[in-house]
Amino acid sequence: MSLVLELQRAAMDQSQSVSDVLRKALVVSTKLKLIDFQQWCDLEVNGYGGAEVPPYRIVNGTVKAHNPYNGWIPVIMSDSESQQLISQRAVGQPVGELEHLVSSKEKGHLQMTFPSEALYKIFGRSESFQLGMIPILIIGRSQVVSILEAVRNKILNWSLTLEQNGVLGEDLTFTKEEVQKASGATYNIGQFHGVLGNVLHSEVQVGDYNGIHSKLKDAGIPQKERNELEQILDDMPKAQGPRRTSLMAQGAAWVVRNGEKLGALSGAIKEWFE
Structure with a gap:
């Protein structure tokens, strides 16, 4: 059976988890010696850690803090640029963890905490923060679903590109000619970047x-x-x-x-x- 066609079927089959599809893509990219795509698969499987992420892993939400009297209330920065920066986050968790988050919450919103260092740098001077009102980013569940779908679609498109270039594979192997053809095809994941930005000199207001x-x-x-x-x-x-x-x-x-x-x-x- 063709490795590439099998990967295509897996990518189109919504009953197969994105984690499983990624592992298949990792096998194919490794056998084809496509280092860039192999590294991308590794990052998606194991998480990005402190590394920058592709554009599809940037989410937008609303920064709120819990007030014991008023409940969840929005956090307002002193300037619009800082407001936009803290409302965006780079999601670096492994695909398996994102799938677990999505499956455990069928609808509604998810909460993302800020890294401790960022919390103190951005919000540390706020009286509300010092009183225990810790800001978090609230995002729609659909944004995490979109990350998973983006990964699935990129693998599908990559496999279609391989097929168009005559790279199919058979019995878990590729010919030398197929390896050469694969190396000549380009596929762009997108420019990697992180989001939080420099908002160290902005003030935060919570109610x-x-x-x-x-x-x-x-x-x-x-x-x-x-x-x-x-x-x-x-x-x-x-x-x-x-x-x-x-x-x-x-x-x-x-x-x-x-x-x-x-x-x-x-x-x-x-x-x-x-």
Whole structure:
């Protein structure tokens, strides 16, 4: 049986795990002496560790921290560039681990922790962080599924390229001619890179009025409105029962009232009152 055609069938068969398909691809790439593809298979099987990752392993999410009074609330950085940087993560776990995550959670969201060093460098100066509100990145389960599908598709496309170049293999072996043909075909995995970036000099705000005061002022929010929001946020940590419900409603109404001037910031502030 042709090794390459067998690999194609495996890649198209959704009942076969991506881990199993990867191992088959590893066998084929090793026998064809395709070092680059072999190394890629090794990284996908064993994980990237601290190495940079391909583009399909970059995910985007929402950074939140758990407030004992308000539940999960968004983390707002002092500038949009830093906000974007902390909202992206490079996923370096082995494919088998990602498959386990996906199978253990059929829908909804997954939580990604930040490396300890990054936590302290980025958030260490935040009062909220020092009080135990640890930021995490919340991503959709579908993004992890997309990583697995990207790996499966890359293997399928690679096997099709081999077939087009007359490289099929038989009985777990390839001829010298097939090895030469395979070495002449190029296949690009994509530029590898990591994501977190340099946000060491940015400040983080978690439900903290002082942290967004300047942004509200720049957005043209009147002093009276800014004072009202500050009072609501000051009162919420101690409020319970009907009083807390009333403050949440006031906060939501405040966001609606000032939404046009707030722009993109309105979504993050709104989540403080949900």
